Amino acid sequence: MLATADTLQIMKLRLGNGAGGQLQALAYGEPIKVRDVTVRLVPAGHILGSAQVVIEYKGQRAVISGDYKRHGDLTCDPFELVPCDLFVTEATFGLPVYRHEPDRGEVAKLLTSLRDFPDRTHQIGVYGLGKCQRLIALLREAGYDRPIWLHGALRAMTDYYLARGFDLGDVPSVAESKDKLAGEIVLSPPSALGDRWSRRFADPLAGFASGWMRIRGRVRQRGVELPLIISDHCDWPELLQTITETGAREVWVTHGREEALVHEMGKRGIAARALRLVGREDDAE
Amino acid sequence: MKAFSALLDRLTYTPSRNGKLMLMRNYFISTPDPDRGFALAALTDGIPLQFPLRRVLGEIGESRFDPQLFRMSRDDVGDTAETVALIWPSVSAAGEAPRLPEVVAALSKAGRGGHAELLTQWLDRLDATGRWALLKFLSGAPRVGVSARLAKQAVADAFGQNVDDIEELWHGLEPPYQPLFDWLEQKAERPALSANPVFRPMMLAHALEDAEWNALALEDFAAEWKWDGIRIQAAGKGGMTRLFSRTGDDIGNSFPELLDHFRFDAVLDGELLVLRQGEVAPFADLQQRLNRKTVTKAMTTKYPVHVRFYDALEIGGEDLRGLSFMARRKRLEEWHASYGPPHSDLSEVLPFEDKDALKRRWEATREEGIEGLMLKRKESPYLAGRPKGHWYKWKRAALTADCVLLYAQKGSGKRSSFYSDYTFGAWMEKDGASVLVPVGKAYSGFTDEELGQLDRFIRQNTVERFGPVRSVAPKLVLEIAFDAINASARHKSGVAMRFPRVARIRWDKPAAEADTLETLKGLITSAR
Numbered sequence: 001m002l003a004t005a006d007t008l009q010i011m012k013l014r015l016g017n018g019a020g021g022q023l024q025a026l027a028y029g030e031p032i033k034v035r036d037v038t039v040r041l042v043p044a045g046h047i048l049g050s051a052q053v054v055i056e057y058k059g060q061r062a063v064i065s066g067d068y069k070r071h072g073d074l075t076c077d078p079f080e081l082v083p084c085d086l087f088v089t090e091a092t093f094g095l096p097v098y099r100h101e102p103d104r105g106e107v108a109k110l111l112t113s114l115r116d117f118p119d120r121t122h123q124i125g126v127y128g129l130g131k132c133q134r135l136i137a138l139l140r141e142a143g144y145d146r147p148i149w150l151h152g153a154l155r156a157m158t159d160y161y162l163a164r165g166f167d168l169g170d171v172p173s174v175a176e177s178k179d180k181l182a183g184e185i186v187l188s189p190p191s192a193l194g195d196r197w198s199r200r201f202a203d204p205l206a207g208f209a210s211g212w213m214r215i216r217g218r219v220r221q222r223g224v225e226l227p228l229i230i231s232d233h234c235d236w237p238e239l240l241q242t243i244t245e246t247g248a249r250e251v252w253v254t255h256g257r258e259e260a261l262v263h264e265m266g267k268r269g270i271a272a273r274a275l276r277l278v279g280r281e282d283d284a285e
Numbered sequence: 286m287k288a289f290s291a292l293l294d295r296l297t298y299t300p301s302r303n304g305k306l307m308l309m310r311n312y313f314i315s316t317p318d319p320d321r322g323f324a325l326a327a328l329t330d331g332i333p334l335q336f337p338l339r340r341v342l343g344e345i346g347e348s349r350f351d352p353q354l355f356r357m358s359r360d361d362v363g364d365t366a367e368t369v370a371l372i373w374p375s376v377s378a379a380g381e382a383p384r385l386p387e388v389v390a391a392l393s394k395a396g397r398g399g400h401a402e403l404l405t406q407w408l409d410r411l412d413a414t415g416r417w418a419l420l421k422f423l424s425g426a427p428r429v430g431v432s433a434r435l436a437k438q439a440v441a442d443a444f445g446q447n448v449d450d451i452e453e454l455w456h457g458l459e460p461p462y463q464p465l466f467d468w469l470e471q472k473a474e475r476p477a478l479s480a481n482p483v484f485r486p487m488m489l490a491h492a493l494e495d496a497e498w499n500a501l502a503l504e505d506f507a508a509e510w511k512w513d514g515i516r517i518q519a520a521g522k523g524g525m526t527r528l529f530s531r532t533g534d535d536i537g538n539s540f541p542e543l544l545d546h547f548r549f550d551a552v553l554d555g556e557l558l559v560l561r562q563g564e565v566a567p568f569a570d571l572q573q574r575l576n577r578k579t580v581t582k583a584m585t586t587k588y589p590v591h592v593r594f595y596d597a598l599e600i601g602g603e604d605l606r607g608l609s610f611m612a613r614r615k616r617l618e619e620w621h622a623s624y625g626p627p628h629s630d631l632s633e634v635l636p637f638e639d640k641d642a643l644k645r646r647w648e649a650t651r652e653e654g655i656e657g658l659m660l661k662r663k664e665s666p667y668l669a670g671r672p673k674g675h676w677y678k679w680k681r682a683a684l685t686a687d688c689v690l691l692y693a694q695k696g697s698g699k700r701s702s703f704y705s706d707y708t709f710g711a712w713m714e715k716d717g718a719s720v721l722v723p724v725g726k727a728y729s730g731f732t733d734e735e736l737g738q739l740d741r742f743i744r745q746n747t748v749e750r751f752g753p754v755r756s757v758a759p760k761l762v763l764e765i766a767f768d769a770i771n772a773s774a775r776h777k778s779g780v781a782m783r784f785p786r787v788a789r790i791r792w793d794k795p796a797a798e799a800d801t802l803e804t805l806k807g808l809i810t811s812a813r
Contacts, residue, residue, distance in 0.1 A: 096350070097358040097371035099413070116307060194701040203699065214371065214413075216297070217363045221752070223701055225298045260357050267351075 002026055004041055006049025006164070010129065013156050028077065044068035045079030046232050047130030048161065054082050062086040063246065067255070069231065070238040071100060074137040075130070075166055079242075087248035088275065092233040093211055094257035100211055100235040106228040107138045110185070110207065113226050118183045121201035122226070125190030125208040128154045130232050132187055133161040135209055136168045138230075139185070149174045149181060151188035151197070174200075194223050211235065240264065286382045286411065288316050289324050290418030296429040300698040305431055309439030322461020323385040327427055328436035332460060334392055336423045341400045342369060349373065349405075366424065369408075370416035379409040386461070388419070434532050444469035449486040449669045452533060456483040482520035484533040485552055485598050485606075486669035490659060490676035497677070501640075505664065507610065508635040508643060510650075511657040511678055512593055513568050514558035515575075519592060521549040528557075539577045542585050543592065546626040552599040553592075553617070554667075556632070560591035569771070594621065595632040598667055606667035613667065650681040654810065656768075657681045683766035684808055685788055686711065687799045689721055690761040693743045694754045696728065703736055704743040704755065707787070709763050711778070713802040721759055722802060724778045730766065730786030739790065762791035762799050770808050780805055 003011070005025040026032060028051065031040045036058065041051035046067040053064040063084040070079050093100075114122060126132040132154050139148060147170040150158060155173055162168060174186060182202035192198060193206045208224045211231025219227045234242065239261060243251055251272040253261045258274035265272035292312045299305050309328070313321050326332045342365070346355065350372050362368045388407065395403055404423075408416050421427045434448070437455070441448035446469060454476055458465055467473035517536075518529040526547045528537040537544050540557075559566035559574065566588070573588050574580075597617040598606050605613050614634065621631055635658075637643040647658050657680040665675040688709035696705035706728040710721035731739065746758040766788035773781035780802070 095358050095361055096354050097362055097368060099371070099375070101413075116311060117304065194695065196702055199702050206701070215362055216367055219298060223695070223697065223753070225300070225304075227298065257357075257361075260354055263353055263357075264351075 002032070002039070002041075004028065004049045004051050007051070009160065010049060010157070013160055014129070028080075042080040042082055043077035045070065045073060045076060047073075048076045048133070048164065050076065052080070052082065054084070060085050062088070063248075064088040065090055065242075067092070067233055068242075069234050070242065071103065071231075073134055073232070074141065075134045075161065081242070081245050083245075083247045085248060086250045086252070087243060087246045088252045088254065089239065089243060089261075090233065090255035091239060091253045091258055091261045092256040093231065093235050094239060094253070094259075094261040096236045096260070098211060098214055098235045099237060100214070100231045101229045103134075103138055103230050104142065106209070106230050107135070107142050110139070110226065110228060111142060111144065113205065113207075114183060114185070117205055120203045120205045121181045121184060121186055123186045123188055123193060123198055123201060123204045123206055124226075124228070125193045125206070125210075125222075125224075126154070126187050127210070127232075128189055129157050131209055131230065133158055133166065133168065134232070135187065135228075135230065136171060137166065140167070140169050144185075145169060146184060147172050149177065149184055149186040151186070151192055153189050153192075154187055190222070243270065244268075286384055286388070286415050286419065288312060289320065289327075289385055289422075290411075290415045292324070293418045293421060293427055293429050294414050296431060300430075300701075302435065305435060306439050306442060309431070309436060310443040313440050313443040318463060318466055319461035320385045322463065322466060323389055325436060325440060325462060326460035327422055328429075328431050329433040331426055332389060332422075334389075334423060334425065336392060336400065338366075338420065338423050341404055342366075344401045345405050366420040367417060370420055371413055373408050373413075373416055375412070376409040379406070382411050382415055383407050383419075385422075388422070389460075432532060433534065440465075440469070450475075452486050453478060453483055455533070456481055456527070456535075480523055481525055482522040482527045482552070484518060484520065484527075484529045484535075486533075487516065487518060487531055487554065488596075488667050488669065488676060489531075489671040490678040491671060491673065493660065493677040493679040498679070501660070503640050503643065503660075505662055506660045506677075507614075507663055508637060508646075509595060509632050509659045509661070510635065510655050511659050511680065512556040512558060512565065512632065513656040514556040514565070514571055514593075516554075517557040517592060518552065518554055518598075519543075519547055519594075520552045521547060523550075524548070536575075539574060539580060540590055541580055543590060543628055546628055547592075549624055549626065550601055551597060551620065553594050554596035554598060555592045555594035555629075558591050558593060559588050561589060590628065592629045593632045594629060596667065608666065609664045610661050610667075611663045647679060647681070655681070680768065683768060683788070684770065685764055685766050686805055686808075687762050687791060687794060688724060688765050689759045689796045689799045690743075690757055690763055691721060691723055691759060692754055692756050693739075700736075703740045705736055705740070707739070707763065709765060710759070711800050711802045711805055713778075719797075722778045724776075724780060724802065724805060725765065725767070725782040725785045727763070727765060727785045727787050730788055731790070735787075735790055760796045762794040762796055763787050764789040764791055769810060770805055772806075772809055778802060778805075780809065 001021060002024050008023050008025055026041050028041055028043055031038050038056045040054050042054055044050040044052045044066050046069055052066055055062045061084040063082050065088060067090050068079050126135055136148050150171055150173050152173060152175060158171055180202040190208055198204045205226060206224050207226035207228055208222060209228040209230040211229060211233055212218045213227035213229050251265055251270055252275040253272055254275045262272045262274055292308060295308050296305055299308060355372060358372050359365060359368045391403055407419055411419060437451050438448045441451050457478060464476040468475050516531045520527050526544055527535050528540060530536050559570040570588050574590060594617060597613050600616055600620050605616060650657055660677040660679060662675045688711055690707055691710045692708040693704035694706040695701060696703055708723050708726050710723045712719050713722050742761060743755060743757050747755045748758055749756045765785050767782040767785040769783040771781050
């Protein structure tokens with residue numbers, strides 16, 4: 001298995017030491033040759049260590065994006081645009097209704113809510129890898145210097161980011177507190193929102209940081225009071241922008257709403273088709 | 286518009302009453318005039334805008350977005366207005382977001398042809414939340430889970446005033462309520478009470494507990510039947526009459542025959558009923574008359590309405606609320622004897638010998654088809670709200686049935702981590718086998734401790750999960766108390782319970798011994 005060093009470390013944390021079989025780390029930009037084919041990894045801007053795969057063969061270039069985003073992120077390298085002939089893109093948010101708001105505005109919403117409801121624990125559901133650490137970094141950037149409390153399931157990955165030198169401030173575990181954490185921020189996996197675990201807090205206010213929070217029905221379905229539209233995937237304009245900028249003549253669309261993106265590319269005269277991968281769930285973010 | 290849309294946005298997601306109050310309070314304190322006044326109008330009576338939203342959206346839609354992408358998005362989002370708000374392309378340099386007063390003023394001037402252009406340029410100037418809020422605003426009623434009363438409460442709280450004082454002014458004011466806010470901010474005198482009839486906050490009763498009954502000095506109380514209609518305040522002044530619901534909504538338009546005859550200078554409290562040959566018809570008949578925009582002659586003949594008065598707040602411009610109940614009652618009787626309009630009478634004050642005699646009358650209420658008794662302290666003034674120790678409602682004893690817990694759903698707010706809404710069933714025979722059929726839902730009647738026990742039972746006995754709902758192994762019996770049970774074509778079981786609640790958890794009782802649907806059907810009361 002070929003991946004960035006960060007990805008390999010994250011895999012081990014996630015899946016245990018035996019994960020992935022034979023592992024080989026490859027730095028961003030470092031080429032590796034397999035007969036006539038050159039392969040290199042470039043930053044995808046999705047999370048720490050995430051990469052696009054650039055494959056070159058006889059003057060032709062294909063780029064496989066994997067999950068990526070164009071919006072800035074304090075906790076990973078920015079997306080690097082590589083012009084190519086064939087671009088394989090994700091399309092998690094491949095509908096024009098998905099446009100993520102600037103993340104700093106969403107963080108301001110959270111801080112306003114803390115002022116409005118100073119007696120309630122703000123429990124924010126986050127995906128444990130990437131979103132959690134990015135949200136902490138954003139809060140710190142906005143000047144929030146109180147401890148940010150973590151559910152046990154977010155510990156290992158956050159510790160990895162800390163070890164990698166990201167300054168996330170004081171991030172204690174909820175288990176260490178004997179207090180109800182009124183007026184504090186607690187981060188947890190989304191599944192712990194409105195669950196028994198949350199009963200320890202002071203009248204918990206459920207938030208959820210995800211691109212899906214753009215849609216009101218999804219907010220209500222989850223019983224979320226404070227939706228924060230923060231995503232580690234491209235929104236619709238970013239998908240269109242990226243495809244156009246790569247200059248690719250052919251586009252394969254995967255991971256999500258292929259149909260709308262294929263339709264839009266057709267209008268723009270770009271050959272696009274859906275590449276269906278098995279076993280992808282759209283709620284994974 | 287920005288603050289207003291942020292407010293609506295937050296309100297839709299905030300389940301708790303206190304949370305909503307806080308959000309609105311902060312809004313009314315920090316938003317300038319006249320914006321906040323229009324927001325208050327939107328949250329209370331609505332702003333009478335004639336905006337054909339559906340047609341206009343149809344007109345402008347296709348010029349701004351691809352119909353196929355719109356359809357796919359609509360399927361994903363599930364709501365047309367929200368889809369428009371989200372899919373609308375952002376236009377840079379389109380100008381500042383419009384303010385609410387600008388929207389209201391422009392609409393009042395716009396002709397039929399100008400709507401599409403107005404809406405287009407506003408949508409261009411707003412962000413996604415702003416577009417959503419604007420479309421909600423234009424649809425008439427924002428429906429964000431806020432009653433008119435709650436919005437007024439928030440205004441009162443924001444400026445340290447009593448909500449009842451605002452209520453008394455309310456019908457004399459118009460959006461954007463500048464005189465109201467000037468007074469609240471102590472920049473002007475209190476606005477004069479309007480020349481038109483205004484709503485007076487009503488006096489409400491407490492449910493009578495057994496312990497209270499035992500301690501009650503009954504000689505201090507007057508008794509009346511408890512009527513099964515809706516509480517109404519009839520306010521007449523200056524040749525105009527209004528009928529208000531308990532929460533102060535003007536519902537007179539649904540009852541033109543009452544407005545035709547109720548011409549008086551008084552504010553009276555009573556019960557709205559459907560009455561045929563002196564007999565009170567079932568509540569379901571009255572429901573046929575509620576929330577009607579147009580009332581046909583056939584309607585008024587088939588469901589003749591009537592008001593049974595039981596109190597007077599004001600007669601001939603004199604405020605009677607400081608008088609005792611008995612003194613007000615005397616004034617009401619005198620007034621009604623001389624001026625009582627058609628379609629009205631007085632609620633009888635029931636004579637009784639002693640406590641035992643009254644108890645016997647109460648015990649007979651179910652048989653007589655009456656909802657219960659009211660007990661009113663003879664010396665009590667007419668007090669707004671639900672003051673303790675003055676008025677009691679003594680509902681007839683509940684019916685009960687043993688039912689089996691079938692499904693549970695999580696609650697909201699403080700109960701969001703608990704399975705607190707229960708669907709329960711009764712046994713019926715089907716193809717020779719006994720099966721459980723759902724007969725009702727309950728989400729009250731238990732203590733916090735019992736809620737914890739039920740929650741644990743449900744998690745340990747879950748059979749299947751459907752989103753927020755769990756089906757539960759059918760083995761726990763709940764004793765359900767309910768006021769009445771009616772035949773219903775809309776329910777699979779054929780019955781509908783009125784006010785069901787959990788009376789007891791029967792941990793001891795095997796599910797097989799729960800009641801049958803036949804037994805429940807035997808409790809259906811025929812119309813009285």
